[in-house]
Amino acid sequence: MSHAVRPDSVELIHARPVPKPGRWVSAIIVAVIVAMMVNSLVTNPNFNWPVVWEWLFSRTIMIGVGYTLLLTVLAMVIGTILALTMAVMRQSPNPILSGVAWAYIWFFRGTPVYTQLIFWSLLPVLYPQLSLGIPFGAEFVTFQTSAVLSVFWMAALGLGFNEGAYLAEIIRAGLNAVDKGQWEAATALGMSRGQIMWRIVLPQAMRVIIPPLGNETISMLKTTSLVAAIPFTLELTFAASTKGNQLFLPIPLLICAAIWYLVITSILMVIQHYIEAYFGRGFDGKESSREDWVEARRQALLAQDPPTIDPSLEARP
Template structure:
């Protein structure tokens, strides 16, 4: 009886017999896919990084001994304190103003929407240095300020030049500018909340204020937090402009010392750079934990903390070493 066509091929492709010896499962290894491009790119990056660090450490132009001398000098630390004060006041006032402007943009009143839009448009269009200089010279335009009935009698008046100190001018200028950007951040966060949340809260008959405080705003914070912290980092760096309104912050103190000691300009700039890096790094760490806090209920698993990542990496490394030793 003749074999059907393809029988020989099928027989050759048949799996090996069950009695044939096979390697134990523990001896079988899965070889990872070779990625030479990744290794080449890693090597290039490491070489460039090593060259950068070597030049940074060995170049006498940076004068690291003078850097160490200036880093904790009282003049620099006093400027750092002023930077922190201006940042803290401006961040709080700017965020509060941004919330008010965002709610006005979302209001059903056309007047509130128009005023809020105009404010955001104007303050985002004008450079911050112009706003600060305008406020610094505000007393030349208005000698006194009064509160009363428009086109009518004034209840009381005060001298603007005595009230507007350098710190007040810096905080007001930064807060006005920050509020314009914070308004868009807050408005975007509120709009990111699913419309069904608003409808469900309204169906329950909850008051508008309660809906916003307990339902809408907590969910909007997941979107607001990373964007506003990004604004906060920009605010920290923007405080360097208050030097132009006669307030000696961190940058202003270094600039003043650089005028007195022209040979130490580069070390002083490095001091300012390192302090700004420290401040922004602290803000970034706080941002991570705030985002992680508000991610509860929105993700199945929370993102691991740096300490948890370190523990996981060490555990993986120990497991890999044990596997290599067993083979």
């Protein structure tokens, strides 16, 4: 027979943490390794830190930073537009649209981006002239490919088309994460497929899309170094490497590039964190504290008639 217990008489268990010497051992090992690495970076004369600080904000490096950021932004904008279009086409009941989207994703995901960039650089050789007109008919506009597509735009388009294939699968996964009941409820209200996609499904899918989209943006920042295949010589890694070879100091100049990559990546990670927090409101998954749980349990038991408290109050499941 259970006996009623006054809530004030309940004593919480104040558990002591279990000793974990393994954490201290691992922390000491990591601290020793970090100290060794820092000592090596500071004392090794081959890094030539005075040259690094001299060239870190030089015109050559800053131009490379600017073009790297510009390529990253353009590639992600082009890739996001293509990805959103292809993801919607993949969801379309029209087999032609779905097939075209599948073929685009299959091709650009199935070939290396470096190879694609080489073909973009050879586009003026493959198609010296581009024309707009009716097939097998009159040509309305004809222009030289090399005059329209500069090396910079070849790099931006090459990166953007490749990124669009990967982002398309990310966006499609986000769209599929939204419960199908959302479609059914919106359809019952008389909304069109376009309205359902833009007003109902896509805002909810952003919580799933944003984290990998941020990762792809950071990855694209570093992928821009591959545009040397075109070649685009103003990109950060290529510019730093070229200047380092001219000065016979490749290591300090490449360290300058690495520092800027780390700075930009860190800023992007902070921005990604806040964007994820914005779209993840209501899905933080935080657990309540033990005190919150005990208080909620106590209130629930006091609400019973008669009020009782059982021993399970002292042990959180």
